[in-house]
Amino acid sequence: MNSDIIQIYEVNLQKNYDLLDSQIAKSQIYEEEYLDSIIDSMDNLLTLTSKTTKEYIIGLTLNDKKNKFTNDYSSKIKKAENNLKEYQTKIKDIKANHKKNEMKNNEIIPKYNKDDMTQRIEYDSFNKMSQAIRVTTQIENMSGNILVNLDGQSNIMKNGVKKVGEINEELDMSKIYLTKMINKENSDKKIILFVGFFLFMIIFLVFIYRLYKKFNFQK
Numbered sequence: 001m002n003s004d005i006i007q008i009y010e011v012n013l014q015k016n017y018d019l020l021d022s023q024i025a026k027s028q029i030y031e032e033e034y035l036d037s038i039i040d041s042m043d044n045l046l047t048l049t050s051k052t053t054k055e056y057i058i059g060l061t062l063n064d065k066k067n068k069f070t071n072d073y074s075s076k077i078k079k080a081e082n083n084l085k086e087y088q089t090k091i092k093d094i095k096a097n098h099k100k101n102e103m104k105n106n107e108i109i110p111k112y113n114k115d116d117m118t119q120r121i122e123y124d125s126f127n128k129m130s131q132a133i134r135v136t137t138q139i140e141n142m143s144g145n146i147l148v149n150l151d152g153q154s155n156i157m158k159n160g161v162k163k164v165g166e167i168n169e170e171l172d173m174s175k176i177y178l179t180k181m182i183n184k185e186n187s188d189k190k191i192i193l194f195v196g197f198f199l200f201m202i203i204f205l206v207f208i209y210r211l212y213k214k215f216n217f218q219k
Contacts, residue, residue, distance in 0.1 A: 004163075006063065007156050009056040013080065016049040020087050027094050032105065035098045042091050053084045 023042045027035055057080055060073045 003063070004156055004159065006056070006059050009052060009059060011156065012052055013049065013056060013083075016045055016052065017083065017087070020045050020049065020091075024090055024094065027098075032098065032101055035094075039091075039095060039098065042094070046087060046091055049087065050084060053080050056080055 020042060023038055023045065027038050027042075030038060057077050060077050060080075063073055
C-alpha cells in the first residue's frame, strides 16, 4: 500500500480521535436529557474509527511484510489498537454512568428544605460552569488540531495529484519513446529488405553474366 494512503488513514484517525474527545467532553457538562443524542454520535464515530483502524492496520501489515517487519510499523499498529480500546472503554463507562443516573432519577427524590435545595443548585451550577470552561478550552484546542489535520490531509492529496500528473507525463514520454523505437524498427526492416534485394540482384546478375560467358566460350 502506498505510503501516502497510510498518511491519509493517520490523518483521518486523528480527526476521529479529536471528534470523539469533543463528544466525550460534552457528555461531562451536558444535562442527562441530551446524553442519548451524544452517545449515539459517539457510537457512530466509534464505528467509523473502528473501521478506519482495521483498514489502517491492514495497510501497515502489508507494508510491514514488504519492508521485512520494521519496528516502526509494529509500534504504529500497537498504538492504533490501544487508542481504539481506550475510546471503547471510555464510551462504555459513559454509557454505564448514564444508565446509573437514569435509574437514580427514576427513584423517589427525597425532600429537601429550601436552603439545602438552593445550596445544592448553586453548588451544581458552579461545578458545571467550571467544567464547561475547561471543556470549552479543550474543544477549542481540538478544533485547532482538526484544522491542522485537514490542512495536512489537503497537502497529502495535492502531493498525490502531483505524483499522478508526473506519472502521466512519464507515461506520455514512454509512449513517445516506444513510438520512436517502433518507427526505427520498421525503418531498419525496410533498409534490410532493400539491401537484401540489392545483393540478390547483384548475385543474380553475376550468375547470368557467368552463364553468358560460359555459353559464348563454348561456341
